[in-house]
Amino acid sequence: MQLIIGDKAYSTWSLRPWLVLKRCGAEFEEVVVRLNRPDTAERIAEHSPAGKVPVLHVEGVTIWDSMAIAVWAAERFPEVPLWPADAHARWLARSVACEMHSSFMGMRVQCAMGPQHTMVGPDRSEPPGDPQVAAELRRLVDIFRTMRAQFGAGGPFLFGEWSVPDAFFTPIAARIRHYQLDLAAHGDVDGAARAYVDTLLAQPDFLEWSEGGLSELAKA
Ligand SMILES: N[C@@H](CCC(=O)N[C@@H](CS)C(=O)NCC(=O)O)C(=O)O
Structure with a gap:
Protein backbone atom coordinates (compact mmCIF):
# COMPACT_ATOMS: atom_id res chain seq x y z
CA MET A 1 0.00 0.00 0.00
CA GLN A 2 1.38 3.41 -1.00
CA LEU A 3 0.12 6.82 0.08
CA ILE A 4 1.20 9.64 -2.21
CA ILE A 5 1.26 12.93 -0.33
CA GLY A 6 2.46 16.51 -0.74
CA ASP A 7 4.97 18.29 1.50
CA LYS A 8 4.27 17.55 5.14
CA ALA A 9 4.99 21.16 6.05
CA TYR A 10 1.96 22.41 4.15
CA SER A 11 -0.11 19.79 2.31
CA THR A 12 -3.25 20.10 4.39
CA TRP A 13 -5.20 17.64 2.23
CA SER A 14 -2.51 14.98 2.55
CA LEU A 15 -2.45 15.15 6.34
CA ARG A 16 -6.05 13.91 6.68
CA PRO A 17 -5.81 10.42 5.16
CA TRP A 18 -2.33 10.04 6.65
CA LEU A 19 -3.85 10.53 10.13
CA VAL A 20 -6.67 8.10 9.31
CA LEU A 21 -4.26 5.38 8.09
CA LYS A 22 -2.11 5.86 11.20
CA ARG A 23 -5.17 5.37 13.41
CA CYS A 24 -5.91 2.15 11.54
CA GLY A 25 -2.39 0.89 12.16
CA ALA A 26 -2.12 0.40 8.39
CA GLU A 27 1.33 -0.37 7.05
CA PHE A 28 1.90 1.94 4.13
CA GLU A 29 4.76 3.35 2.16
CA GLU A 30 4.79 7.12 2.01
CA VAL A 31 5.76 8.83 -1.24
CA VAL A 32 6.22 12.60 -1.01
CA VAL A 33 5.71 14.70 -4.13
CA ARG A 34 7.14 18.16 -3.52
CA LEU A 35 4.51 20.80 -4.38
CA ASN A 36 5.19 24.13 -6.11
CA ARG A 37 8.07 22.70 -8.14
CA PRO A 38 8.42 22.81 -11.93
CA ASP A 39 7.84 19.03 -12.14
CA THR A 40 5.01 18.79 -9.55
CA ALA A 41 2.16 18.31 -12.05
CA GLU A 42 4.13 15.72 -13.99
CA ARG A 43 5.01 13.79 -10.84
CA ILE A 44 1.43 13.79 -9.55
CA ALA A 45 0.17 12.70 -12.99
CA GLU A 46 2.27 9.53 -12.60
CA HIS A 47 -0.06 8.62 -9.74
CA SER A 48 -3.49 10.06 -10.47
CA PRO A 49 -5.40 11.39 -13.46
CA ALA A 50 -7.08 13.87 -11.08
CA GLY A 51 -3.75 15.69 -10.73
CA LYS A 52 -3.96 16.09 -6.94
CA VAL A 53 -2.54 14.48 -3.86
CA PRO A 54 -3.32 12.56 -1.66
CA VAL A 55 -3.60 9.32 -3.62
CA LEU A 56 -3.71 5.77 -2.26
CA HIS A 57 -2.48 2.82 -4.30
CA VAL A 58 -3.92 -0.34 -2.80
CA GLU A 59 -4.91 -3.81 -4.03
CA GLY A 60 -4.14 -2.74 -7.60
CA VAL A 61 -6.53 0.21 -7.38
CA THR A 62 -5.81 3.95 -7.24
CA ILE A 63 -8.04 5.87 -4.82
CA TRP A 64 -7.81 9.66 -4.83
CA ASP A 65 -9.30 12.36 -2.61
CA SER A 66 -8.85 12.45 1.14
CA MET A 67 -12.50 11.68 1.88
CA ALA A 68 -12.57 8.68 -0.49
CA ILE A 69 -9.47 7.31 1.26
CA ALA A 70 -11.10 7.78 4.68
CA VAL A 71 -14.23 5.98 3.46
CA TRP A 72 -12.06 3.15 2.08
CA ALA A 73 -10.25 2.88 5.44
CA ALA A 74 -13.54 2.58 7.35
CA GLU A 75 -14.52 -0.29 5.03
CA ARG A 76 -11.18 -2.08 5.19
CA PHE A 77 -10.56 -1.64 8.94
CA PRO A 78 -14.02 -2.28 10.40
CA GLU A 79 -12.46 -3.15 13.76
CA VAL A 80 -11.15 0.43 14.11
CA PRO A 81 -13.87 2.87 15.24
CA LEU A 82 -13.28 5.56 12.62
CA TRP A 83 -16.81 6.93 12.99
CA PRO A 84 -18.78 7.32 16.25
CA ALA A 85 -20.76 4.23 17.33
CA ASP A 86 -23.87 6.23 18.20
N1 LIG B 1 -10.36 17.43 -2.56
C1 LIG B 1 -9.02 16.92 -2.71
C2 LIG B 1 -8.08 18.11 -2.78
C3 LIG B 1 -6.64 17.74 -2.97
C4 LIG B 1 -5.76 18.93 -3.27
O1 LIG B 1 -6.21 20.06 -3.59
N2 LIG B 1 -4.44 18.70 -3.19
C5 LIG B 1 -3.43 19.70 -3.51
C6 LIG B 1 -2.26 19.68 -2.53
S1 LIG B 1 -2.61 19.95 -0.85
C7 LIG B 1 -2.77 19.36 -4.82
O2 LIG B 1 -2.54 18.20 -5.10
N3 LIG B 1 -2.44 20.36 -5.63
C8 LIG B 1 -1.75 20.13 -6.86
C9 LIG B 1 -0.55 20.99 -7.01
O3 LIG B 1 -0.16 21.65 -6.02
O4 LIG B 1 0.02 21.01 -8.10
C10 LIG B 1 -8.70 15.93 -1.57
O5 LIG B 1 -9.33 15.98 -0.54
O6 LIG B 1 -7.86 15.04 -1.73
Missing part, protein backbone atom coordinates in the same frame (compact mmCIF):
# COMPACT_ATOMS: atom_id res chain seq x y z
CA ALA A 87 -26.00 6.68 15.06
CA HIS A 88 -26.96 10.31 15.69
CA ALA A 89 -23.35 11.24 16.46
CA ARG A 90 -22.21 9.37 13.33
CA TRP A 91 -24.62 11.23 11.04
CA LEU A 92 -23.42 14.56 12.40
CA ALA A 93 -19.78 13.44 12.27
CA ARG A 94 -20.21 12.82 8.55
CA SER A 95 -21.97 16.16 8.12
CA VAL A 96 -19.19 18.17 9.73
CA ALA A 97 -16.39 16.21 8.02
CA CYS A 98 -18.08 16.80 4.65
CA GLU A 99 -18.64 20.46 5.51
CA MET A 100 -14.93 20.79 6.26
CA HIS A 101 -14.12 18.98 3.03
CA SER A 102 -16.27 21.21 0.84
CA SER A 103 -16.30 24.63 2.52
CA PHE A 104 -14.18 27.23 4.35
CA MET A 105 -12.82 28.64 1.10
CA GLY A 106 -12.05 32.01 2.72
CA MET A 107 -9.76 30.39 5.25
CA ARG A 108 -8.16 28.19 2.62
CA VAL A 109 -7.28 31.25 0.53
CA GLN A 110 -6.60 33.88 3.21
CA CYS A 111 -4.86 31.49 5.57
CA ALA A 112 -3.07 29.58 2.84
CA MET A 113 -0.40 27.04 3.63
CA GLY A 114 2.70 27.01 1.47
CA PRO A 115 6.47 27.32 1.67
CA GLN A 116 6.14 30.60 3.65
CA HIS A 117 3.22 29.55 5.83
CA THR A 118 3.59 26.05 7.15
CA MET A 119 1.62 23.84 9.51
CA VAL A 120 4.76 23.22 11.52
CA GLY A 121 5.61 26.79 12.51
CA PRO A 122 6.80 29.36 13.22
CA ASP A 123 3.54 31.22 13.82
CA ARG A 124 2.76 34.20 11.63
CA SER A 125 1.95 37.31 13.65
CA GLU A 126 -0.70 38.96 11.44
CA PRO A 127 -4.17 37.35 11.35
CA PRO A 128 -6.08 38.32 8.17
CA GLY A 129 -8.88 40.83 8.81
CA ASP A 130 -11.09 39.42 6.07
CA PRO A 131 -14.86 39.30 6.87
CA GLN A 132 -15.30 35.91 5.16
CA VAL A 133 -12.57 34.46 7.36
CA ALA A 134 -14.30 35.92 10.42
CA ALA A 135 -17.64 34.37 9.41
CA GLU A 136 -16.01 30.99 8.75
CA LEU A 137 -14.19 31.13 12.04
CA ARG A 138 -17.48 31.73 13.84
CA ARG A 139 -18.93 28.70 12.04
CA LEU A 140 -15.95 26.55 13.02
CA VAL A 141 -16.17 27.64 16.65
CA ASP A 142 -19.89 26.84 16.55
CA ILE A 143 -19.21 23.33 15.16
CA PHE A 144 -16.48 22.65 17.71
CA ARG A 145 -18.53 23.89 20.67
CA THR A 146 -21.80 22.26 19.65
CA MET A 147 -20.37 18.83 18.88
CA ARG A 148 -18.13 18.79 21.93
CA ALA A 149 -21.04 19.79 24.18
CA GLN A 150 -23.45 17.27 22.65
CA PHE A 151 -21.20 14.28 22.01
CA GLY A 152 -17.80 14.95 23.58
CA ALA A 153 -18.34 13.42 27.04
CA GLY A 154 -16.35 10.25 26.26
CA GLY A 155 -13.02 11.94 25.48
CA PRO A 156 -11.27 15.14 24.31
CA PHE A 157 -12.11 14.79 20.60
CA LEU A 158 -15.04 16.26 18.64
CA PHE A 159 -17.22 13.22 19.29
CA GLY A 160 -15.45 12.09 22.46
CA GLU A 161 -13.33 9.25 21.09
CA TRP A 162 -11.15 10.03 18.04
CA SER A 163 -13.01 9.81 14.71
CA VAL A 164 -12.56 10.88 11.07
CA PRO A 165 -13.73 14.50 11.66
CA ASP A 166 -10.71 14.97 13.94
CA ALA A 167 -8.44 14.12 11.01
CA PHE A 168 -10.35 16.55 8.80
CA PHE A 169 -10.15 19.39 11.34
CA THR A 170 -6.45 18.96 12.20
CA PRO A 171 -5.19 20.98 9.20
CA ILE A 172 -7.51 23.88 10.02
CA ALA A 173 -6.35 23.70 13.64
CA ALA A 174 -2.81 24.16 12.29
CA ARG A 175 -3.97 27.16 10.23
CA ILE A 176 -5.59 28.64 13.34
CA ARG A 177 -2.31 28.28 15.20
CA HIS A 178 -0.11 29.55 12.37
CA TYR A 179 -2.26 32.60 11.61
CA GLN A 180 -2.98 33.17 15.32
CA LEU A 181 -6.72 33.34 14.76
CA ASP A 182 -8.56 34.45 17.88
CA LEU A 183 -11.31 31.93 18.64
CA ALA A 184 -12.44 33.82 21.75
CA ALA A 185 -13.30 36.83 19.55
CA HIS A 186 -15.46 34.53 17.38
CA GLY A 187 -17.75 32.94 19.94
CA ASP A 188 -15.48 30.68 21.96
CA VAL A 189 -16.78 32.12 25.23
CA ASP A 190 -15.29 29.52 27.57
CA GLY A 191 -12.29 28.25 25.61
CA ALA A 192 -13.89 24.91 24.66
CA ALA A 193 -13.09 25.34 20.95
CA ARG A 194 -9.51 26.41 21.73
CA ALA A 195 -9.06 23.36 23.98
CA TYR A 196 -10.21 21.11 21.13
CA VAL A 197 -7.78 22.78 18.68
CA ASP A 198 -4.94 22.34 21.18
CA THR A 199 -5.89 18.67 21.64
CA LEU A 200 -5.65 18.04 17.89
CA LEU A 201 -2.25 19.74 17.66
CA ALA A 202 -0.89 17.76 20.61
CA GLN A 203 -1.66 14.31 19.16
CA PRO A 204 1.42 12.09 18.72
CA ASP A 205 0.51 11.35 15.08
CA PHE A 206 0.32 15.06 14.26
CA LEU A 207 3.62 15.65 16.10
CA GLU A 208 5.21 12.89 14.02
CA TRP A 209 3.86 14.51 10.84
CA SER A 210 5.22 17.89 12.03
CA GLU A 211 8.67 16.39 12.63
CA GLY A 212 8.59 15.19 9.03
CA GLY A 213 7.59 18.69 7.90
CA LEU A 214 10.41 20.28 9.88
CA SER A 215 13.01 17.98 8.36
CA GLU A 216 11.69 18.72 4.86
CA LEU A 217 12.07 22.45 5.56
CA ALA A 218 15.58 21.94 6.88
CA LYS A 219 16.52 20.15 3.63
CA ALA A 220 14.77 22.61 1.29
Whole structure:
Protein backbone atom coordinates (compact mmCIF):
# COMPACT_ATOMS: atom_id res chain seq x y z
CA MET A 1 0.00 0.00 0.00
CA GLN A 2 1.38 3.41 -1.00
CA LEU A 3 0.12 6.82 0.08
CA ILE A 4 1.20 9.64 -2.21
CA ILE A 5 1.26 12.93 -0.33
CA GLY A 6 2.46 16.51 -0.74
CA ASP A 7 4.97 18.29 1.50
CA LYS A 8 4.27 17.55 5.14
CA ALA A 9 4.99 21.16 6.05
CA TYR A 10 1.96 22.41 4.15
CA SER A 11 -0.11 19.79 2.31
CA THR A 12 -3.25 20.10 4.39
CA TRP A 13 -5.20 17.64 2.23
CA SER A 14 -2.51 14.98 2.55
CA LEU A 15 -2.45 15.15 6.34
CA ARG A 16 -6.05 13.91 6.68
CA PRO A 17 -5.81 10.42 5.16
CA TRP A 18 -2.33 10.04 6.65
CA LEU A 19 -3.85 10.53 10.13
CA VAL A 20 -6.67 8.10 9.31
CA LEU A 21 -4.26 5.38 8.09
CA LYS A 22 -2.11 5.86 11.20
CA ARG A 23 -5.17 5.37 13.41
CA CYS A 24 -5.91 2.15 11.54
CA GLY A 25 -2.39 0.89 12.16
CA ALA A 26 -2.12 0.40 8.39
CA GLU A 27 1.33 -0.37 7.05
CA PHE A 28 1.90 1.94 4.13
CA GLU A 29 4.76 3.35 2.16
CA GLU A 30 4.79 7.12 2.01
CA VAL A 31 5.76 8.83 -1.24
CA VAL A 32 6.22 12.60 -1.01
CA VAL A 33 5.71 14.70 -4.13
CA ARG A 34 7.14 18.16 -3.52
CA LEU A 35 4.51 20.80 -4.38
CA ASN A 36 5.19 24.13 -6.11
CA ARG A 37 8.07 22.70 -8.14
CA PRO A 38 8.42 22.81 -11.93
CA ASP A 39 7.84 19.03 -12.14
CA THR A 40 5.01 18.79 -9.55
CA ALA A 41 2.16 18.31 -12.05
CA GLU A 42 4.13 15.72 -13.99
CA ARG A 43 5.01 13.79 -10.84
CA ILE A 44 1.43 13.79 -9.55
CA ALA A 45 0.17 12.70 -12.99
CA GLU A 46 2.27 9.53 -12.60
CA HIS A 47 -0.06 8.62 -9.74
CA SER A 48 -3.49 10.06 -10.47
CA PRO A 49 -5.40 11.39 -13.46
CA ALA A 50 -7.08 13.87 -11.08
CA GLY A 51 -3.75 15.69 -10.73
CA LYS A 52 -3.96 16.09 -6.94
CA VAL A 53 -2.54 14.48 -3.86
CA PRO A 54 -3.32 12.56 -1.66
CA VAL A 55 -3.60 9.32 -3.62
CA LEU A 56 -3.71 5.77 -2.26
CA HIS A 57 -2.48 2.82 -4.30
CA VAL A 58 -3.92 -0.34 -2.80
CA GLU A 59 -4.91 -3.81 -4.03
CA GLY A 60 -4.14 -2.74 -7.60
CA VAL A 61 -6.53 0.21 -7.38
CA THR A 62 -5.81 3.95 -7.24
CA ILE A 63 -8.04 5.87 -4.82
CA TRP A 64 -7.81 9.66 -4.83
CA ASP A 65 -9.30 12.36 -2.61
CA SER A 66 -8.85 12.45 1.14
CA MET A 67 -12.50 11.68 1.88
CA ALA A 68 -12.57 8.68 -0.49
CA ILE A 69 -9.47 7.31 1.26
CA ALA A 70 -11.10 7.78 4.68
CA VAL A 71 -14.23 5.98 3.46
CA TRP A 72 -12.06 3.15 2.08
CA ALA A 73 -10.25 2.88 5.44
CA ALA A 74 -13.54 2.58 7.35
CA GLU A 75 -14.52 -0.29 5.03
CA ARG A 76 -11.18 -2.08 5.19
CA PHE A 77 -10.56 -1.64 8.94
CA PRO A 78 -14.02 -2.28 10.40
CA GLU A 79 -12.46 -3.15 13.76
CA VAL A 80 -11.15 0.43 14.11
CA PRO A 81 -13.87 2.87 15.24
CA LEU A 82 -13.28 5.56 12.62
CA TRP A 83 -16.81 6.93 12.99
CA PRO A 84 -18.78 7.32 16.25
CA ALA A 85 -20.76 4.23 17.33
CA ASP A 86 -23.87 6.23 18.20
CA ALA A 87 -26.00 6.68 15.06
CA HIS A 88 -26.96 10.31 15.69
CA ALA A 89 -23.35 11.24 16.46
CA ARG A 90 -22.21 9.37 13.33
CA TRP A 91 -24.62 11.23 11.04
CA LEU A 92 -23.42 14.56 12.40
CA ALA A 93 -19.78 13.44 12.27
CA ARG A 94 -20.21 12.82 8.55
CA SER A 95 -21.97 16.16 8.12
CA VAL A 96 -19.19 18.17 9.73
CA ALA A 97 -16.39 16.21 8.02
CA CYS A 98 -18.08 16.80 4.65
CA GLU A 99 -18.64 20.46 5.51
CA MET A 100 -14.93 20.79 6.26
CA HIS A 101 -14.12 18.98 3.03
CA SER A 102 -16.27 21.21 0.84
CA SER A 103 -16.30 24.63 2.52
CA PHE A 104 -14.18 27.23 4.35
CA MET A 105 -12.82 28.64 1.10
CA GLY A 106 -12.05 32.01 2.72
CA MET A 107 -9.76 30.39 5.25
CA ARG A 108 -8.16 28.19 2.62
CA VAL A 109 -7.28 31.25 0.53
CA GLN A 110 -6.60 33.88 3.21
CA CYS A 111 -4.86 31.49 5.57
CA ALA A 112 -3.07 29.58 2.84
CA MET A 113 -0.40 27.04 3.63
CA GLY A 114 2.70 27.01 1.47
CA PRO A 115 6.47 27.32 1.67
CA GLN A 116 6.14 30.60 3.65
CA HIS A 117 3.22 29.55 5.83
CA THR A 118 3.59 26.05 7.15
CA MET A 119 1.62 23.84 9.51
CA VAL A 120 4.76 23.22 11.52
CA GLY A 121 5.61 26.79 12.51
CA PRO A 122 6.80 29.36 13.22
CA ASP A 123 3.54 31.22 13.82
CA ARG A 124 2.76 34.20 11.63
CA SER A 125 1.95 37.31 13.65
CA GLU A 126 -0.70 38.96 11.44
CA PRO A 127 -4.17 37.35 11.35
CA PRO A 128 -6.08 38.32 8.17
CA GLY A 129 -8.88 40.83 8.81
CA ASP A 130 -11.09 39.42 6.07
CA PRO A 131 -14.86 39.30 6.87
CA GLN A 132 -15.30 35.91 5.16
CA VAL A 133 -12.57 34.46 7.36
CA ALA A 134 -14.30 35.92 10.42
CA ALA A 135 -17.64 34.37 9.41
CA GLU A 136 -16.01 30.99 8.75
CA LEU A 137 -14.19 31.13 12.04
CA ARG A 138 -17.48 31.73 13.84
CA ARG A 139 -18.93 28.70 12.04
CA LEU A 140 -15.95 26.55 13.02
CA VAL A 141 -16.17 27.64 16.65
CA ASP A 142 -19.89 26.84 16.55
CA ILE A 143 -19.21 23.33 15.16
CA PHE A 144 -16.48 22.65 17.71
CA ARG A 145 -18.53 23.89 20.67
CA THR A 146 -21.80 22.26 19.65
CA MET A 147 -20.37 18.83 18.88
CA ARG A 148 -18.13 18.79 21.93
CA ALA A 149 -21.04 19.79 24.18
CA GLN A 150 -23.45 17.27 22.65
CA PHE A 151 -21.20 14.28 22.01
CA GLY A 152 -17.80 14.95 23.58
CA ALA A 153 -18.34 13.42 27.04
CA GLY A 154 -16.35 10.25 26.26
CA GLY A 155 -13.02 11.94 25.48
CA PRO A 156 -11.27 15.14 24.31
CA PHE A 157 -12.11 14.79 20.60
CA LEU A 158 -15.04 16.26 18.64
CA PHE A 159 -17.22 13.22 19.29
CA GLY A 160 -15.45 12.09 22.46
CA GLU A 161 -13.33 9.25 21.09
CA TRP A 162 -11.15 10.03 18.04
CA SER A 163 -13.01 9.81 14.71
CA VAL A 164 -12.56 10.88 11.07
CA PRO A 165 -13.73 14.50 11.66
CA ASP A 166 -10.71 14.97 13.94
CA ALA A 167 -8.44 14.12 11.01
CA PHE A 168 -10.35 16.55 8.80
CA PHE A 169 -10.15 19.39 11.34
CA THR A 170 -6.45 18.96 12.20
CA PRO A 171 -5.19 20.98 9.20
CA ILE A 172 -7.51 23.88 10.02
CA ALA A 173 -6.35 23.70 13.64
CA ALA A 174 -2.81 24.16 12.29
CA ARG A 175 -3.97 27.16 10.23
CA ILE A 176 -5.59 28.64 13.34
CA ARG A 177 -2.31 28.28 15.20
CA HIS A 178 -0.11 29.55 12.37
CA TYR A 179 -2.26 32.60 11.61
CA GLN A 180 -2.98 33.17 15.32
CA LEU A 181 -6.72 33.34 14.76
CA ASP A 182 -8.56 34.45 17.88
CA LEU A 183 -11.31 31.93 18.64
CA ALA A 184 -12.44 33.82 21.75
CA ALA A 185 -13.30 36.83 19.55
CA HIS A 186 -15.46 34.53 17.38
CA GLY A 187 -17.75 32.94 19.94
CA ASP A 188 -15.48 30.68 21.96
CA VAL A 189 -16.78 32.12 25.23
CA ASP A 190 -15.29 29.52 27.57
CA GLY A 191 -12.29 28.25 25.61
CA ALA A 192 -13.89 24.91 24.66
CA ALA A 193 -13.09 25.34 20.95
CA ARG A 194 -9.51 26.41 21.73
CA ALA A 195 -9.06 23.36 23.98
CA TYR A 196 -10.21 21.11 21.13
CA VAL A 197 -7.78 22.78 18.68
CA ASP A 198 -4.94 22.34 21.18
CA THR A 199 -5.89 18.67 21.64
CA LEU A 200 -5.65 18.04 17.89
CA LEU A 201 -2.25 19.74 17.66
CA ALA A 202 -0.89 17.76 20.61
CA GLN A 203 -1.66 14.31 19.16
CA PRO A 204 1.42 12.09 18.72
CA ASP A 205 0.51 11.35 15.08
CA PHE A 206 0.32 15.06 14.26
CA LEU A 207 3.62 15.65 16.10
CA GLU A 208 5.21 12.89 14.02
CA TRP A 209 3.86 14.51 10.84
CA SER A 210 5.22 17.89 12.03
CA GLU A 211 8.67 16.39 12.63
CA GLY A 212 8.59 15.19 9.03
CA GLY A 213 7.59 18.69 7.90
CA LEU A 214 10.41 20.28 9.88
CA SER A 215 13.01 17.98 8.36
CA GLU A 216 11.69 18.72 4.86
CA LEU A 217 12.07 22.45 5.56
CA ALA A 218 15.58 21.94 6.88
CA LYS A 219 16.52 20.15 3.63
CA ALA A 220 14.77 22.61 1.29
N1 LIG B 1 -10.36 17.43 -2.56
C1 LIG B 1 -9.02 16.92 -2.71
C2 LIG B 1 -8.08 18.11 -2.78
C3 LIG B 1 -6.64 17.74 -2.97
C4 LIG B 1 -5.76 18.93 -3.27
O1 LIG B 1 -6.21 20.06 -3.59
N2 LIG B 1 -4.44 18.70 -3.19
C5 LIG B 1 -3.43 19.70 -3.51
C6 LIG B 1 -2.26 19.68 -2.53
S1 LIG B 1 -2.61 19.95 -0.85
C7 LIG B 1 -2.77 19.36 -4.82
O2 LIG B 1 -2.54 18.20 -5.10
N3 LIG B 1 -2.44 20.36 -5.63
C8 LIG B 1 -1.75 20.13 -6.86
C9 LIG B 1 -0.55 20.99 -7.01
O3 LIG B 1 -0.16 21.65 -6.02
O4 LIG B 1 0.02 21.01 -8.10
C10 LIG B 1 -8.70 15.93 -1.57
O5 LIG B 1 -9.33 15.98 -0.54
O6 LIG B 1 -7.86 15.04 -1.73
